[in-house]
Amino acid sequence: MVASPGTMKPNFSLRLRVFNLNSWDIPYLSKHRADRIKRLGDFLNMESFDLALLEEVWSEQDFQGLRQKLAVPYPAAHYFRSGIIGSGLCVFSKHPIQEISQHVYTLNGYPYMIHHSDWFCGKAVGLLVLHLSGLVLNVYVTHLHAEYSRQKDVYLTHRVAQAWELAQFIHHTSKKADVVLLCGDLNMHPKDLGCRLLKEYTGLLDAYLKAQDFQGPEDGYTMVKQNCYVRQQDLSPFPFGIRIDYVLYKAVPGLYISCKTLKTTTGHHPHHGTPLSDHEALMATLCVRHGPPQQSPSPPHGPVEKSLLTRVLREARMELGLGIARARWWTTFAGYATGLGLLALVLLCVLAVGEGPSEVAMLLWSPSVGLALGAGAVFLFHMHETKGLCSIQAELQHALEKAKETQDLGPEPQLAPLPGQQEGDRDEEQ
Amino acid sequence: MVASPGTMKPNFSLRLRVFNLNSWDIPYLSKHRADRIKRLGDFLNMESFDLALLEEVWSEQDFQGLRQKLAVPYPAAHYFRSGIIGSGLCVFSKHPIQEISQHVYTLNGYPYMIHHSDWFCGKAVGLLVLHLSGLVLNVYVTHLHAEYSRQKDVYLTHRVAQAWELAQFIHHTSKKADVVLLCGDLNMHPKDLGCRLLKEYTGLLDAYLKAQDFQGPEDGYTMVKQNCYVRQQDLSPFPFGIRIDYVLYKAVPGLYISCKTLKTTTGHHPHHGTPLSDHEALMATLCVRHGPPQQSPSPPHGPVEKSLLTRVLREARMELGLGIARARWWTTFAGYATGLGLLALVLLCVLAVGEGPSEVAMLLWSPSVGLALGAGAVFLFHMHETKGLCSIQAELQHALEKAKETQDLGPEPQLAPLPGQQEGDRDEEQ
Numbered sequence: 072m073v074a075s076p077g078t079m080k081p082n083f084s085l086r087l088r089v090f091n092l093n094s095w096d097i098p099y100l101s102k103h104r105a106d107r108i109k110r111l112g113d114f115l116n117m118e119s120f121d122l123a124l125l126e127e128v129w130s131e132q133d134f135q136g137l138r139q140k141l142a143v144p145y146p147a148a149h150y151f152r153s154g155i156i157g158s159g160l161c162v163f164s165k166h167p168i169q170e171i172s173q174h175v176y177t178l179n180g181y182p183y184m185i186h187h188s189d190w191f192c193g194k195a196v197g198l199l200v201l202h203l204s205g206l207v208l209n210v211y212v213t214h215l216h217a218e219y220s221r222q223k224d225v226y227l228t229h230r231v232a233q234a235w236e237l238a239q240f241i242h243h244t245s246k247k248a249d250v251v252l253l254c255g256d257l258n259m260h261p262k263d264l265g266c267r268l269l270k271e272y273t274g275l276l277d278a279y280l281k282a283q284d285f286q287g288p289e290d291g292y293t294m295v296k297q298n299c300y301v302r303q304q305d306l307s308p309f310p311f312g313i314r315i316d317y318v319l320y321k322a323v324p325g326l327y328i329s330c331k332t333l334k335t336t337t338g339h340h341p342h343h344g345t346p347l348s349d350h351e352a353l354m355a356t357l358c359v360r361h362g363p364p365q366q367s368p369s370p371p372h373g374p375v376e377k378s379l380l381t382r383v384l385r386e387a388r389m390e391l392g393l394g395i396a397r398a399r400w401w402t403t404f405a406g407y408a409t410g411l412g413l414l415a416l417v418l419l420c421v422l423a424v425g426e427g428p429s430e431v432a433m434l435l436w437s438p439s440v441g442l443a444l445g446a447g448a449v450f451l452f453h454m455h456e457t458k459g460l461c462s463i464q465a466e467l468q469h470a471l472e473k474a475k476e477t478q479d480l481g482p483e484p485q486l487a488p489l490p491g492q493q494e495g496d497r498d499e500e501q
Numbered sequence: 502m503v504a505s506p507g508t509m510k511p512n513f514s515l516r517l518r519v520f521n522l523n524s525w526d527i528p529y530l531s532k533h534r535a536d537r538i539k540r541l542g543d544f545l546n547m548e549s550f551d552l553a554l555l556e557e558v559w560s561e562q563d564f565q566g567l568r569q570k571l572a573v574p575y576p577a578a579h580y581f582r583s584g585i586i587g588s589g590l591c592v593f594s595k596h597p598i599q600e601i602s603q604h605v606y607t608l609n610g611y612p613y614m615i616h617h618s619d620w621f622c623g624k625a626v627g628l629l630v631l632h633l634s635g636l637v638l639n640v641y642v643t644h645l646h647a648e649y650s651r652q653k654d655v656y657l658t659h660r661v662a663q664a665w666e667l668a669q670f671i672h673h674t675s676k677k678a679d680v681v682l683l684c685g686d687l688n689m690h691p692k693d694l695g696c697r698l699l700k701e702y703t704g705l706l707d708a709y710l711k712a713q714d715f716q717g718p719e720d721g722y723t724m725v726k727q728n729c730y731v732r733q734q735d736l737s738p739f740p741f742g743i744r745i746d747y748v749l750y751k752a753v754p755g756l757y758i759s760c761k762t763l764k765t766t767t768g769h770h771p772h773h774g775t776p777l778s779d780h781e782a783l784m785a786t787l788c789v790r791h792g793p794p795q796q797s798p799s800p801p802h803g804p805v806e807k808s809l810l811t812r813v814l815r816e817a818r819m820e821l822g823l824g825i826a827r828a829r830w831w832t833t834f835a836g837y838a839t840g841l842g843l844l845a846l847v848l849l850c851v852l853a854v855g856e857g858p859s860e861v862a863m864l865l866w867s868p869s870v871g872l873a874l875g876a877g878a879v880f881l882f883h884m885h886e887t888k889g890l891c892s893i894q895a896e897l898q899h900a901l902e903k904a905k906e907t908q909d910l911g912p913e914p915q916l917a918p919l920p921g922q923q924e925g926d927r928d929e930e931q
Contacts, residue, residue: 149899152892153607155884171899172669173892177583177605191881193888198673239602243628246677437867444874451621454585458623462582462603469579469601 085204085359086331090115090123091254091318093214093350095300096159098130102300103345108133111347112140115163119144120354123163124254126214127348129192134161151212154179154193160212160255162199170200174240177459178229180216182452189216189226196237196255198244206326206359209248213237213255215265218315221308228394230258231387232463234265238272239466249326250359251275253319256350261314268387270319271380272470278318278330278355287335288312293351297338300349318355331356378478384471391464398457405450412443515634515789516761520545520553521684521748523644523780525730526589528560532730533775538563541777542570545593549574550784553593554684556644557778559622564591581642584609584623590642590685592629600630604670606663607889610646610656612882619646619656626667626685628674636756636789639678643667643685645695648745651738658824660688661817662893664695668702669896679756680789681705683749686780691744698817700749701810702900708748708760708785717765718742723781727768730779748785761786808908814901821894828887835880842873 095101096108115123115137123145128134134150141148145163152158153175162168173195180189196213215233216226224230234257245251253275259266261277269275279291288295292312296303306312322328334354339346416439422432525531526538545553545567553575558564564580571578575593582588583605592598603625610619626643645663646656654660664687675681683705689696691707699705709721718725722742726733736742752758764784769776846869849862 149895152888152895154888155881157888168899169903170673171896172673174604175607193885243600243602243674244676246674433863437870440867440871451585455623458582458584458587465579465582466601469598473599 083204083361085206087122087203087208087252087357087359088118088120089252089254089318089355089357090118090120090352091125091212091316091355092123092348092352093126093256093316094128095348095350096128096130096133101349104133107345107347108137112137114347115141116144118354119165121165122210122252124210124212125161125163126212126256127159128161129157129159131157137161137163149197149199151195151197152193153195154191156188156192158193158195158197159214160195160197162197162210162212164199164201166201166203168199169202170198172198172244174198174236176215176233176236177462178232178456180226180229183449187217187219194233196240198240200248206249207247208250208252209241209245211237211241211251211253211255213253213257215256215258218258227264228390228397228460231265231268231390232394232460234259234269235272235387235463235467238269241273241275248323250322250328251320252357254317254353256316258315264383264386264390267379267383271383273321275319275321276328278320278333278353278357279314279335282330282333282355284332285335287333288337288351290314291333291335293335293353294349295338295351298346298349298351299338300346301338316350316353318353320357322359325361327360329358329360331358378474381471381474381478384467384474388464388467388471391460391467395457395460395464398453398460402450402453402457405446405453408446409443409450412439412441412446415439416443513634513791515636517552517633517638517682517787517789518548518550519682519684519748519785519787520548520550520782521555521642521746521785522553522778522782523556523686523746524558525778525780526558526560526563531779534563537775537777538567542567544777545571546574548784549595551595552640552682552684554640554642555591555593556642556686557589558591559587559589561587567591567593579627579629581625581627582623583625584621586618586622588623588625588627589644590625590627592627592640592642594629594631596631596633598629599632600628602628602674604628604666606645606666607892608659608662608886610659613879617647617649624663626670628670630678636679637677638680638682639671639675641667641671641681641683641685643683643687645686645688648688657694658820658827658890661695661698661820662824662890664689664699665702665817665893665897668699671703671705678753680752680758681750682787684747684783686746688745694813694816694820697809697813701813703751705749705751706758708750708763708783708787709744709765712760712763712785714762715765717763718767718781720744721763721765723765723783724779725768725781728776728779728781729768730776731768746780746783748783750787752789755791757790759788759790761788808904811901811904811908814897814904818894818897818901821890821897825887825890825894828883828890832880832883832887835876835883838876839873839880842869842871842876845869846873 094111096104098104131150138148141163145165147164147166147168149162149168149171151160151173153173175193175195179194180187182190184190194214194216196211199210201208201210216230218224218226218230241251241253257266270277279285285291289311291314293314293316294301294306295312296306296310318333320328332355336346336351338351415435419432419436419439524541526534528534561580568578571593575595577594577596577598579592579598579601581590581603583603605623605625609624610617612620614620624644624646626641629640631638631640646660648654648656648660671681671683687696700707709715715721719741721744723744723746724731724736725742726736726740748763750758762785766776766781768781845865849866849869852862
């Protein structure tokens with residue numbers, strides 16, 4: 072049985088060292104893979120974090136290798152399997168894992184965008200429940216859909232939908248958790264819609280913004296130009312770097328959680344020359360303490376219309392609306408194309424029965440079958456996309472109504488419980 | 502803010518009237534659909550339950566019609582959208598819905614089993630959070646994969662996997678709920694593996710077994726031969742009927758929940774002649790009270806090996822193991838077939854370039870493309886199935902280890918908190 076925070080002694084303190092890395096472990100495709108995984112294992116072995124959370128470990132064999140290598144400092148480990156290729160998520164823990172679960176995102180790109188391949192992975196959020204020093208700790212690890220073009224981001228709606236599902240999953244599964252920790256590659260910049268939605272809905276705090284001592288690249292970038300594996304053209308709109316990997320946390324009222332230090336690698340291996348991945352590793356030291364509540368650090372909320380939560384829920388609902396319109400357009404288009412393919416097949420059958428020009432019929436048979444089947448598959452896919460987006464939009468609409476009701480009843484518009492007082496808050500990013 | 506059970510007065514009592522029906526609302530296919538939906542609406546309007554939970558409402562238009570018709574007695578309603586066709590799940594509530602979420606099952610049959618069509622639906626579990634009389638009530642509604650043949654049930658593994666995901670979803674999302682209610686068409690008989698897994702892991706109790714006053718068909722059957730819409734050949738192994746629709750519930754320790762009455766229709770409309778659906782409707786009156794804990798109703802557990810939970814977890818793990826072996830076999834088979842199709846295409850290309858017999862090449866082109874694409878799709882599908890089954894098997898394995906640890910530490914093997922004392926327990930079914 073886990074003690075509730077109320078029963079713990081006032082001088083209680085829990086220190087938690089967390090490691091997060093998108094490990095860029097893609098068989099046959101990513102450079103120096105075996106060497107990097109070996110060095111990652113050595114580093115994790117040496118540092119002995121409480122938790123090491125990894126994304127993009129696409130090779131289960133590599134996970135099993137790491138598991139063997141890390142068996143002493145991290146006796147508990149889990150690999151989250153999903154989709155066709157996998158979720159790429161795994162975790163190594165110094166402490167026993169009490170419970171495991173996962174949620175695979177409903178929408179994750181398009182199967183015909185083969186060169187982007189996200190659809191073939193089962194992008195997901197993994198959940199581990201740990202019991203530490205009498206506290207229930209819910210640890211989440213995730214990786215959202217990649218952003219291939221900032222100017223024309225065709226996956227924006229799906230990423231916002233994923234951010235909402237992530238927020239919902241955390242909200243519903245962490246109701247009895249004393250401490251919530253989310254690490255991962257969100258593929259979103261700090262001010263992006265999905266990132267704001269996630270933070271406002273769950274009340275999670277950003278370790279980079281809250282760290283008392285931050286050591287790492289300017290603005291906390293987690294993909295930097297100095298990293299030899301980063302393609303410079305991918306960073307072209309942001310020549311110095313981007314911040315898309317996060318450590319986020321919160322604690323129940325009555326517990327204070329603070330980020331003592333956050334270290335981010337700077338394009339090099341922390342101890343050697345070449346980096347561990349094309350992403351930078353995040354290493355956070357969190358401290359959980361117990362004591363009477365202090366003044367809330369949240370800025371005072373303005374009138375109803377200005378509430379951050381209702382605003383971001385409205386924005387997300389609007390983005391979902393645009394996505395639904397696009398999905399419906401594609402469904403209709405693919406429906407007509409399927410009909411055309413079927414019509415062509417019927418005509419070819421009539422021609423064949425009527426002993427018409429058989430060579431023409433044979434030549435057109437394949438394209439007609441291809442059109443009917445291909446467009447049919449696209450039709451079904453976009454039907455599924457529409458249903459998924461409509462479901463999420465309805466949930467957003469409901470959350471918005473409830474948030475408004477809460478605001479009308481009192482001055483506190485946040486759905487999420489207020490996190491404990493944070494120390495050493497850093498300035499908000501621009 | 503919701504009061505905790507501990508703060509409520511001892512004479513507190515909550516009465517909850519719940520309606521559940523698989524409504525067999527399939528556009529173009531099910532008989533007397535419009536008339537049945539109209540009569541269902543009239544009945545729900547007249548009876549004014551606290552909650553009406555429906556499955557197989559495949560037409561969103563029918564849901565919207567019911568929503569309009571039931572707006573006064575049931576001001577809150579939600580339709581759960583998912584998959585290509587939908588989940589078919591919806592709910593009408595007399596009380597405001599505080600939160601909404603859903604989980605779509607990872608595995609739900611096979612896309613090439615078009616005549617069974619389950620894959621095209623997004624079979625799911627819907628969650629509603631209600632706040633009633635100071636209690637948090639988590640209401641779940643679900644519909645699992647159909648069983649088309651009891652003798653040769655090719656969907657057994659998927660249904661067990663769904664039962665596990667359902668149990669996990671309830672377990673992780675109901676940790677702060679005072680009362681948990683699950684209604685739906687589980688497509689499982691009471692002693693089926695998935696049903697036992699669900700009950701043992703979550704601690705949910707079966708309203709039919711616990712009802713103080715049961716009125717309905719023999720053995721609580723929810724598909725009976727008297728129902729004119731039931732095809733008698735579907736019931737052939739069970740000539741009198743089967744029980745596959747359930748009302749299950751539990752409450753946190755300190756609260757007592759009991760089923761005062763459970764009424765099940767008997768193949769006829771409760772007030773008129775023709776039935777509302779091919780399934781029978783369940784109408785339960787539940788009573789939640791507050792008071793000191795009474796003696797546990799659970800049977801004493803024997804030695805470690807005999808624990809119901811560990812036994813059922815082992816059985817489920819074994820079933821998943823068989824499913825994984827089958828999925829891997831199909832993956833390999835489809836992989837070879839895809840290779841064969843691609844090889845044929847290469848040969849045809851070589852023939853075409855070498856000016857070989859063009860008519861043969863043209864004739865074989867379509868089947869080769871079809872083989873490569875069709876087998877490729879089957880390959881990808883079974884890769885996905887394998888990943889999904891492996892993920893669930895790993896979760897089962899972990900739960901089994903934890904259940905064993907709990908047993909080793911003490912006499913209480915149940916993961917789920919013990920439900921409150923039940924009154925008027927009925928005998929277990931055979």
